Amino acid sequence: MAQHARVAALTDELVHSILNFDPAANKRAYRHAKDIAKQGLRAHEYARTNPFDVRTTFAGLDEKFRVLNRDDLADALDGRLKELSARPGKWIPDCLSLLLQLSDRPTENSRIEALELLRPPTPLPELTWNEILQHDPYSDDEIWKDIDYGADSSEDDLLPAKRDVAKPPPPTAVDHDGTCHPQTCLVAVDATAVDRLEDAQFWKHEAEPDHGKIDITELQAIRETLFMLAGLPTSLFHADRRVGLEYELRHTLTRTTIHLLAELSDTGRAIHQLRHWLKRPSSLPLVQTFEAAVSKRLLEYHQALARLQQKYLVPENSTTVSLLELHNNVRALSRPMLRLAQIVAEIEPQLLINPFIHLEILFDQVSLAQMTLEHDIFRFLSHIFFECLQTYLKPMRKWMENGELGLNDETFFVFEDDSGSEASSLWHDRFVLRRGQEHKLRSPAFLEPAAQKIFNTGKSVVFLKELGLHTSRLPAIAEEPRLDHEAVCGSFVDLPLSPFSELFQAAFQTWIESKYSLASNVLREYIFNDCALIQTLDSFRFMYLSANGSVFQEFADAIFERMDVGQRTWNDRFLLTELARGIFSAELDSSQSERIIVRSLRKSSKSLSASVKVLSHVLLDYALPWPIMNIIQRSSIPIYQQIFTFLLQCYRTKYLLQRISPQSIRELKDSRLRQLSYKLRQRLIWLADVLRSYLTGTVIDPCFADMRAVMSKAEDIDEMSAIHMNYVARLQDQALLSEKLKPIHKAMLSLLDLAAPYSQQHASLGSIDPRSMRQRNTEKIKSRRKSILPIKLEEEDTDSSNACDDEVSAESDLPIASEQDVVLGGIDKEFGRLLPFVTAGLRSVGRVGAEPVWEMLADRLEWEGGCGQ
Template sequence: MAFLAQQGALIDELIEAVTGIPKTQRQQRTTLRDYVARSLQSHTFTRTNQFEVQDRLRGLEERFSVCGRDILAEALAQRLDSLEQHQTPTTPEVLHLLLELADQPVQNAKLSDLDALVEPKEAAPPPLTWRDIAREDGWKNERDIWRFVDYSPGSSDEDEIDAKSHASLESQTSVSSAADDYQRTAQDVAVRPQGDALLKQIQDSQSWRHAAAVDSEGRPRKIPITTTQLLREALFMLAGLPTSLFDSACDPVTKYQLRGVSWEVHRALVTSFAECGLKLAPLRVVADAVEQSPLLQVFQDCVQRALRSFDLELSRIQARLVGVQQDKDVVTPISVLEELGPKLAPLEALADIVRHVRLERKSHHTLRYLELLYRAVCLAQLQGNRDTYRLLGTIFFDCFQVYLKPIRLWMEEGELVPGDRSFFIAESSTKLPLPQVWKDQFELLRNPQGTLYAPRFLDPAIDRIFTAGKSIVVLKLMGQHESIRKHRTVTEPKMDFATICPDELEYAPFSELFNSAFQAWIQSKHHTAAVTLRELLFRSYGLSQNLDALQRIYLMSDGARSDAFASAIFRHLDTRSAGWRDRFTLTEIAQEAFSACVDTYRLSATVDPHALADSSSSALDARNSVRRALPAIRLHYRLPWPVHIVVTDDSLHSYQALFTFQLQARRALWVLRNPILPLLRHGSTNPDPTLYYLVRTKLLWFCNTLLTYLTTLVLAPAAARLREDLGSDAADVDVDDMVAAHATFVARATAEACLGTRLQPVRDAVLDVFDLAIRLEDAQRVELERGEGRGVKRRRMMDEEDEEEEDNQGEELDVDTGARKEGADIGGSGKSHTAVLRELHVEFERLLKFIAGGLRGVARASKEEAAAKWDLLAEMLEVGIKM
């Protein structure tokens, strides 16, 4: 199959390398391509028989076991099983070569030879230690870096040499000394004379934290705090640090109260700070969490950077609080809240996204972050919150860059990231035939509700992404992916906030900016693959030529060829020959009829036993009804597997239905092709042929009208529209568009030809009319044969009784009258020929009215596009009702 996939492309390269004919001379290149293809297909060098190779390998395994080399047999069986998962088109040839090169494998094969195929493991490098780092960087000789500096008041750089500076490097880096340093207290630091007083001052300033919340009489009271203490605790709480004024849930502790203000004012202030901290709490949790998904890791990093920027702002406020340089720099709780308001707004919007995702409790919440970020960016732009718009927009594109990685891999290489559960494309676990790769090898993932498992803002681009990756997969199977990779010159557009949403476009809707940029990004990946695959389908694999062949065979666009094929089938039916059931005879008839317009080696014919009305029906039954034999005849035209991507199996079934319907109409015309002249002498019971010609004319008119409708109003316009939709030179038509266009063509032709389920009764009535034609000619032929028999009998009686003519005149009249009565019995029904013709005429009029009325009714009750054609056909048939 790999050779067949690459054959068309290799033929084009061969022609271009040998002849140098430019691509503009399409007719000459097409002629050469067809000649080379026929030459290659008729070569005498066959491929290796893969089944024979398998049998030889299994036989070799059995021989090992019989000769007592069970371990070698098990090793061979294990490797053969492993090889089945890595089969390539050339695997049988390679195995066959190895079998031919084998020299007495039972005696000479050694299992130990397999050890030579195992690469030796590299020795692990020695562990890196701090001792080695100190030796290499020279830390061991720089003893000043181990000096202990005392930062207490009054110290200087000259006399701050600690006794520990002369200790060895090992003692300085030991665990015991680190533990001793960690256990030191504030008293150990205060080594200067002023240290005790300073330590006492610090302890007094923090005494409010441990003050009792009851007075000397045991009654509850509020512990007073200063504004500085309130601000410091509030800023620590906003930074995510533990405080005494707020608990771990950011709720205010009620035993403290700001000095000099009422309880209501104090509660309002601390509640305002608590609400701010509560909004930031989800972000602190996300920043400290451990994430496994790459997208969530990037989102976590963005949250950490946003919190770090906010913490820097808190540090600036703290610096102003502890280092007031001017009297006008007054820091109050209300001013801090007003100052932090613009900084908190973007973080609050980001925290709302985190809170919303956690409330949903979905297992796959990575995509929800992208969706909610996209929605929040659009909302912030509409509300005019520029800071929020920029922060969320930057975070969105940072996260989207991670989500673009599997999309980029899929669109450039046609591959999926193993184990990626956040992507919306999945591959089938089984290996499918090449014609089914495009349709069934990959699928879009959907949840139980039918929603696509992808961010909703990507819905407009999902189909193009899916098609681009499948195009790469098919090109790999054709052997053309490397050429695309080498000639890929389109630069990938940047997908970041600064490029897509510059300041000069701040009033443009974010959704429009994103969609425009993402469509350009997809076009850079999709265009080359789509154009190359479409060109290969038309140039190398002859999509247009194969569609024309299908129309000639199944849609009977070439009337002369179709008549030649149909006439040969009908002759077998009329002579009651069994040739119409022989697939070899049918194939010969089809190839001979269509030899001038299609590749005959691709064409074959069979009879489907399941499609026969009755498997035990005789040749007479097959001849007497269009429902018996004709629906069982199947034509098969083998297409190259890339063409099968566009022409699916369902489409071929519809082609077959259209072919059968036209064949049935041609069967009725074949029966009526030559009128059977009635006998006007020798005692015919139907001396007046008017009724016969009337019925025959109406049947001919009906069949010709129906075929004219199918040919000129259904099939020809649909085929012309198909060629326009496919457009081999259109740059914006990809393979999915071609598949959809061909499926639309087939569905339209089937519906307009009255082959849908809604018109089943009408179609049955049309087939009844076709059977009326067969019944009419059979009745006329029976009457002709009986008339000839009566004439022969009469002449014989006249010769034998010529002498007694006068005496037996009355007897002769009785014989003639009896002959007329005998001829009036048609088919043993007891009805005269004239009565049968009248019944056929009445039946035709009834069926014609039913067909026209049914088409009118369904057309009026339907909103389908084919309803207009049904109404037109009804109008054409109503002309016959007035005849």
């Protein structure tokens, strides 16, 4: 009952899914549909065969046959199953299931030869006109005579008998009257030719009854093998290039023959894969060139096979028919083609992802063939490699000669990233190297060493076009060096002694230099001569790096004087720009000085005017021409500005301290203040001098000299830019301005900034009488005793009336700490705290970074600091 209920529920769902109406609206139609469904789904006593199980069982049999090396049995079964599947039948699964149940160890008991008995006999061919004419030709003598319509007439009996007439002579090709006899144009047929032809068709012969094989001659096997290698259908080999087991050579061992034919069939299968690959052409020019090279070698291979066929078909001399000799000849002939087929099979899945993978594989295989002394493989693959390389050189040649890129050319490793970029960043931003996964260059691996030079050559041409010098200064391009097998490896038969990779790189560098030198030399000459690169770097050195100390000092003092006036307009950019142009014009010509611009980040307040940190708001700019901006990039200008600010801060400290003369300190009445002031002035001046000497003499001058020496030998803008970036990075690092030295730099600024409170405090000092100062302090001693200086009396009187007098008398004998004394002492204490931190930090980073200049600066700070104690 449960089964019936389940079937009823499923029947209802089936009817609901098919009928798209409400059962309550049309109960009669719904009931009728349900009855029809029940009749179709009523239970049977015997279940039908499951066709899916039958199909799965046959698939398992096919796999079992192939595992047991019975591919012939599996192929026969598969072919017949496919033929059955094409014929619709209701009872086919049941019949197949019955056959499966009746089968008994099919792998052992089945013989594929028995299937030939089931093949229907070949029907007799239809009668053709050729066969009719063969037995009754048109050349019969009687067919051309006139018909005697009265031959059977009764009137012939009444006529007298005719006398015999002599027979005419046999006809010639042309009679005297000019008529032609057709029988003279016919060639006699050799009756045995047809028999010989039928005898040569061994595939129509019947198998020998004793062993079920068809005997063939060795010549027939050789011809079938050559046909198979040429891609033609044969009887000895199946369509998948497997050897037919129904044929044998009577005079040889079957296993030996099958082994030779199997090796030849493997060769034919590999060659067939090449033909099959060529039937699927690609749209990429690089791959098309490779396909053309493979097609050309395949044609040459077919021509070689044709010559082998000619040897056996029309032999010039007596030839020994030997299948073993053919095997050796084909193996030697096919070795390069088999290596090429292996390469194609390896690169075929990767061509869509990497369209020049065949160039890399060919390059590696050529090098491998040279190392393994495979002469034929080396020459064969190297010629293919250089043919394919010519197509890859076309966009490279176009880029290096004209600075142009192909439209949407994904195979070339250079592409235009920002066509609208400014001319000042043309070299670095407009064109980019195409890179793939793991930041790897999208180019053949053997071209990566020269990729940067190729990239720079094209950019140089584009640069010259922007300058309008591409056609005026570039000379005519000389004849391009050859880049083929003969030019790289030579025309000798033997292998070259040098490795193929080195020979190729040398030839390729020569090819690149023929195009690189033209553009790079012209551009280099323009940058150095017309744009005055070295002079611009000298100008930067004068403006930013204090190359001329007196001029820089004059500019700094002019700024400091405006700061000390106390006006809020001391950092007005127009006034500072005119000031800078007037002062720096002593070293720079008018065209260079007019490029100077001074800016200020924000307005300064009076409270910050004395601090050295306010100088970081003053920025010095220089208007560079756009060709030079591709070398001195915008990212390097802030580093110049940091060094410029650091030098200004050193000069500011020295400037504030020089305003305090030793004479003014000597006039101080308090000896302790006078001694402390001398000490602070000497230590701060020493610090400013040490830092300024370190920056200009130890850092800037050697770095600039090294940079200038290397810059004069630079070949292109890329190298010039790299030299300059290394130069400013070295300046930033050694000048304590890099990120890792930021704490030390802050401590340095704090040390330099101590000059500001010292200068302000000294300005408030005068000739003050120590007694009057002590008296003023005594009046406030009761209220400020604990906050200024705690006092402990040596004697305590019991008389409360004399307590205050005794306390004042005791304090009059102790040193009194004035406000100036406290400030100067704090400055000296802060100096003593920061200086060891700076020296310890310099030694620490010097040991880690192996920078000797930091150790030198630390030694000088410690030595001078010790003398200043």
